[in-house]
Amino acid sequence: MTPLLQVKNVTKKFGGLTANNDVTFDVAEGEILSVIGPNGAGKSTLFKMISSFMSTTSGEVFYKGEKISNNKPHIIAQKGVVRTFQETTIFKSMTVRESVVVAQHLRATASLPGYFFGTKAAHHDEESFGRNADELLEFLGMGEIRNELASNLPQGNLRALGIAIGLATDPKVLLLDEPFAGMNHDETTKMVELVRSVRDEKGVTVMLVEHDMPAVMSISDRIVVLNFGEKIAEGTPLEIQNNERVIEAYLGSADDEIGM
Amino acid sequence: MFKNVTSKQWLGLAAFLLAIFVAVPMFIAATGRTDFYFTLTMVALLSIASGGVWLTFYIGRINIGQGAFGLIGAYASAVMITTFDVNFWLALPIAGLFAALVAVLIGLPILRLRGVYFAMITLVLTEVVKLTSLALDITNGARGITNIPRPDALSIFGVTIIPDFATMANPKLGFYYLACLLMVLAFAALYRIVNSRLGHLCRSMQQNEELASSIGVNISHIRLIVFAISSFFGGIGGAMVASLTQSVYPNTFQVKDSVDFMLNVFLGGLGYVFGPMLGTLTIYFGWDLLFFFGKWQLLIYSTLLIILMLILPNGILSLRLKKPGSDVAKAADAAGLALKEGK
Numbered sequence: 001m002t003p004l005l006q007v008k009n010v011t012k013k014f015g016g017l018t019a020n021n022d023v024t025f026d027v028a029e030g031e032i033l034s035v036i037g038p039n040g041a042g043k044s045t046l047f048k049m050i051s052s053f054m055s056t057t058s059g060e061v062f063y064k065g066e067k068i069s070n071n072k073p074h075i076i077a078q079k080g081v082v083r084t085f086q087e088t089t090i091f092k093s094m095t096v097r098e099s100v101v102v103a104q105h106l107r108a109t110a111s112l113p114g115y116f117f118g119t120k121a122a123h124h125d126e127e128s129f130g131r132n133a134d135e136l137l138e139f140l141g142m143g144e145i146r147n148e149l150a151s152n153l154p155q156g157n158l159r160a161l162g163i164a165i166g167l168a169t170d171p172k173v174l175l176l177d178e179p180f181a182g183m184n185h186d187e188t189t190k191m192v193e194l195v196r197s198v199r200d201e202k203g204v205t206v207m208l209v210e211h212d213m214p215a216v217m218s219i220s221d222r223i224v225v226l227n228f229g230e231k232i233a234e235g236t237p238l239e240i241q242n243n244e245r246v247i248e249a250y251l252g253s254a255d256d257e258i259g260m
Numbered sequence: 261m262f263k264n265v266t267s268k269q270w271l272g273l274a275a276f277l278l279a280i281f282v283a284v285p286m287f288i289a290a291t292g293r294t295d296f297y298f299t300l301t302m303v304a305l306l307s308i309a310s311g312g313v314w315l316t317f318y319i320g321r322i323n324i325g326q327g328a329f330g331l332i333g334a335y336a337s338a339v340m341i342t343t344f345d346v347n348f349w350l351a352l353p354i355a356g357l358f359a360a361l362v363a364v365l366i367g368l369p370i371l372r373l374r375g376v377y378f379a380m381i382t383l384v385l386t387e388v389v390k391l392t393s394l395a396l397d398i399t400n401g402a403r404g405i406t407n408i409p410r411p412d413a414l415s416i417f418g419v420t421i422i423p424d425f426a427t428m429a430n431p432k433l434g435f436y437y438l439a440c441l442l443m444v445l446a447f448a449a450l451y452r453i454v455n456s457r458l459g460h461l462c463r464s465m466q467q468n469e470e471l472a473s474s475i476g477v478n479i480s481h482i483r484l485i486v487f488a489i490s491s492f493f494g495g496i497g498g499a500m501v502a503s504l505t506q507s508v509y510p511n512t513f514q515v516k517d518s519v520d521f522m523l524n525v526f527l528g529g530l531g532y533v534f535g536p537m538l539g540t541l542t543i544y545f546g547w548d549l550l551f552f553f554g555k556w557q558l559l560i561y562s563t564l565l566i567i568l569m570l571i572l573p574n575g576i577l578s579l580r581l582k583k584p585g586s587d588v589a590k591a592a593d594a595a596g597l598a599l600k601e602g603k
Contacts, residue, residue, distance in 0.1 A: 051474070077476035085474070091467045102460045106476040112485070115457035116449075122457070169475050 002065045004029040004205055005173055010059035012045050019045040021229045032199055032206045034216045037226035038249060043209045051083040051175055052076045078106055080172035084162040086181065090150045096161055097146040100133040103168035140164050140194065156187045167198065176208035180215045188212060192219045280440045285433065297432040303544045304439035305500045308446045310524040310536035312493030315450065317530050319486050320466040325382030326494045327518035328389040329359040333495025334502035334512055338405040339398055348411035352499050359495025360488040367487040386518045393510045404509035411503060435504050446493055451533045462486060529575020538576055
């Protein structure tokens with residue numbers, strides 16, 4: 001069986017700087033895979049290339065065997081691969097519910113003129129969007145803040161809103177951009193549970209890019225480690241924890257230490 | 261189609277329609293100021309074009325090029341009517357569609373630009389169309405097109421709906437009614453757009469284009485649609501102005517007019533669908549009302565405008581008691597925000 005998402009020999013160069021070099025890995029259906037690495041390891045660049053927010057210099061990304069790299073973001077989203085952003089990227093002047101309603105754009109059955117003239121299909125869509133939004137927000141534990149303006153939300157809720165917006169598109173693969181960044185322990189624990197329930201109950205495959213080691217270790221089925229743009233390890237959290245190259249990348253090699 | 265409209269809003273609409281279709285003609289008949297007909301007809305037509313500009317603001321683009329599309333619409337209808345003998349009632353929508361088509365062709369490259377870059381390009385458009393009309397044979401160069409016949413009768417299945425304007429006892433009143441009717445239709449359409457899916461997608465783009473594209477919104481497609489609709493309004497407004505004045509020259513719409521269209525929108529309020537109407541009325545009619553100040557007219561007018569914009573940065577309609585968190589208030593804030601950030 002082909003893996004759901006395949007990253008094949010992806011390379012990104014900015015002039016003389018190589019952000020990603022020949023990165024290859026697969027994401028299986030239904031798993032939670034994390035990409036980790038020290039600052040500047042090329043995680044974000046890789047993330048943008050998978051969601052087509054950036055083109056690759058060489059190499060390809062496949063979804064269900066179909067090439068999706070070097071395309072337009074909205075087309076990738078239509079196929080079912082949806083990314084989230086960090087907390088500042090929201091619809092500031094929409095309420096939580098409005099954001100989630102508008103994000104169901106891809107599920108629309110009526111055409112834009114249909115909406116303009118208020119056809120039956122349009123009414124049906126609008127009702128189901130509202131219902132879906134309420135259900136989804138309830139599921140994410142955001143029912144009580146549904147009528148809050150996005151710009152008034154605290155940071156932790158913003159991250160959840162980002163995930164809600166992503167989930168509203170009914171994705172097959174959800175790409176999360178540093179979902180735990182800047183969170184305290186409690187918030188992180190809650191978010192880990194949330195991401196897990198998204199996978200378990202919605203059946204969404206999750207790939208995330210993250211710094212927070214403990215969170216990544218507890219949430220991931222598998223982990224891919226990048227260092228200076230190259231993949232240096234891939235495996236289960238336990239394998240990664242004991243991988244020498246990973247320890248080296250994060251802590252520096254024993255030979256580098258002063259006095260040795 | 262309008263099920264979300266509250267009874268209070270229906271009442272407001274009824275009062276507005278009564279005012280423009282009954283009260284104003286009665287007032288003019290009573291005071292004998294028939295010159296107001298021309299002024300108010302112009303206000304109605306220019307506010308249609310301003311409504312288009314407002315829509316481009318709604319996707320976070322500053323549009324200072326509506327004069328170009330007004331000119332295109334004016335010339336398209338004038339050429340069709342005088343050279344090809346097309347019926348006015350057919351020429352009018354075609355002129356709008358032609359302006360929209362040109363907008364699509366121009367929009368394809370320039371709508372990628374944001375903020376001040378898009379604004380600068382649109383600022384040039386009016387001049388480009390003016391120079392083009394000077395150079396072309398079909399537009400008759402600097403002499404323009406004059407003696408455009410008044411609108412013919414409009415009949416469907418042999419039933420005359422609108423009589424021939426040339427035979428009307430008071431064609432000024434005819435134009436006034438027609439302009440008001442078109443304005444009402446245009447703003448009803450705008451209201452509907454903003455409150456339907458297209459408007460919601462526009463709002464998502466206005467607030468964050470990256471996030472909008474991540475949820476599958478084809479942002480370049482929506483931008484083109486919006487720019488085309490905006491220019492359609494410009495084209496219709498322009499074609500009507502040409503018909504009203506029975507002429508069109510390269511100077512019929514100038515860069516200054518394009519700036520005025522934008523000012524109308526600002527003054528009325530970016531967050532309010534009906535802002536452009538009020539803005540146009542204030543700017544155009546306000547100027548006329550200050551006529552008796554003679555040489556002080558421009559000074560007083562400009563000072564008043566500056567004061568208005570200082571006191572009411574969100575437009576005149578922000579005076580209305582707005583409920584915090586209402587659609588209107590949010591849209592107003594968002595529009596202001598998007599512009600401040602130069603998106």
